[in-house]
Amino acid sequence: MLTGPVLEGDLVRLEPLAHGHAADLAVAVEEDRAAYAFTWVPTAAEVGGYIDAQLARAAVGRLAPYAQVSTATGRAIGATAYWDPRPWPDGTGLAAIEVGFTWLAASAQGTGINTEAKLLLFSHAFEQWGVARVDLKTDARNRRSRAAIAGVGARFEGVLRNWSRSWAPGEGGLLRDSALYSIVAAEWPEVRARLTERLARRAAGRDRAPAGADAKEPG
Numbered sequence: 001m002l003t004g005p006v007l008e009g010d011l012v013r014l015e016p017l018a019h020g021h022a023a024d025l026a027v028a029v030e031e032d033r034a035a036y037a038f039t040w041v042p043t044a045a046e047v048g049g050y051i052d053a054q055l056a057r058a059a060v061g062r063l064a065p066y067a068q069v070s071t072a073t074g075r076a077i078g079a080t081a082y083w084d085p086r087p088w089p090d091g092t093g094l095a096a097i098e099v100g101f102t103w104l105a106a107s108a109q110g111t112g113i114n115t116e117a118k119l120l121l122f123s124h125a126f127e128q129w130g131v132a133r134v135d136l137k138t139d140a141r142n143r144r145s146r147a148a149i150a151g152v153g154a155r156f157e158g159v160l161r162n163w164s165r166s167w168a169p170g171e172g173g174l175l176r177d178s179a180l181y182s183i184v185a186a187e188w189p190e191v192r193a194r195l196t197e198r199l200a201r202r203a204a205g206r207d208r209a210p211a212g213a214d215a216k217e218p219g
Contacts (some may be wrong), residue, residue, distance in 0.1 A: 002085050004064035007120040010071065010199075012113045014120055017054055017065035017079060022047050024076035025067065028105035038139040038176075040167045041103045054081065054101070061085075068104065068117055078104035080117060082125070084135070097125050098135040112202040118152045119195040126188045133184045139168065140177040153191035154181035 007014040015021070026044040033041065042050035057063035062085070068078040080102040088095040099121050104114060125131045138145040140159045150156065157180045166176035183191050 001061045002058070002064045002082060004066060004082050005124070007066075007124055008071070009116040009120050010203075011111070011116045012120070013069045013071055014066040014080065014117060015069055015076075017051060017058075017067045017081075019048070019051055021067040021069075021076040022051060024069075025051075025079070027075075028077050028108075032106035035106065035109065035144065036103065038142040038145065038166075038168050039103055040101070054079075057083070063101070065101065068108075068113065070108065070113070077108040077113070078102070080121065082121065094125075094129045094131050096133045096135065097129070097131050098137065099125075100137060112199055114148065115152065115195055115198055115202070119192070119199070122183065122188065122195075123192065126185060131185070133182050136181045137164075137178045138181075139166070140179040141168075142179075146179055146181075149179075149181045153187070153194050154183050155187070156181050 004014070004016060006016070025042075026047045029041055029047065030044050054063060054065040058065055062083055064082040066080050067076040068080055069075065070077050081100060082097050083100055084096075084098040085094050086096040087093065099118070102114075102117075108114075122134055125134050134154075136149045136154050137160075138149060140146075146156075160178045160180055162175040163178040164176060166172075166174045168176070
């Protein structure tokens with residue numbers, strides 16, 4: 001079973017997703033939803049079912065879902081996950097993992113929370129699990145999400161055509177083209193330094209991402 005521990009930074013604490021986060025997430029999802037056009041983000045009424053669906057994926061070992069909790073307020077303001085674990089050829093340990101199913105409330109976007117959350121997730125994957133690569137995917141049409149993924153240091157690898165379920169309005173039952181990005185272990189020290197420096201600049205008040213740049217796609 002894929003299990004993600006609590007991961008804590010200065011801005012955000014990543015807690016394993018539970019129904020105890022539902023009330024906060026129901027508030028978070030009803031902020032400005034303009035950034036969610038290609039993203040699986042529930043409405044307030046759907047949050048309970050959303051958590052059930054993520055926990056069902058976790059139960060079969062394919063997903064480790066998180067609530068993103070603001071350390072400033074103690075409230076859950078979004079979600080993210082590790083998923084699609086792939087073992088080494090000998091079957092021992094993780095060779096690769098994906099970070100996906102990520103979204104943030106509009107008020108949390110562009111605040112550094114996404115940057116720090118990615119630093120926490122990547123650090124644990126590379127430094128504790130010893131993975132060789134971390135994947136990130138998004139709808140190929142989602143320019144905002146693609147820019148945000150590239151901005152955290154992931155390298156574009158190509159577009160996987162008709163790869164996974166589309167979350168765009170009116171496209172129920174259809175497949176989307178997915179843009180695939182990755183970070184490999186040899187690149188991680190440079191990526192870590194870049195993310196750490198970005199957070200330091202933000203703390204000093206010299207860096208702010210465009211509004212909505214932290215909205216991400218499910219893998």
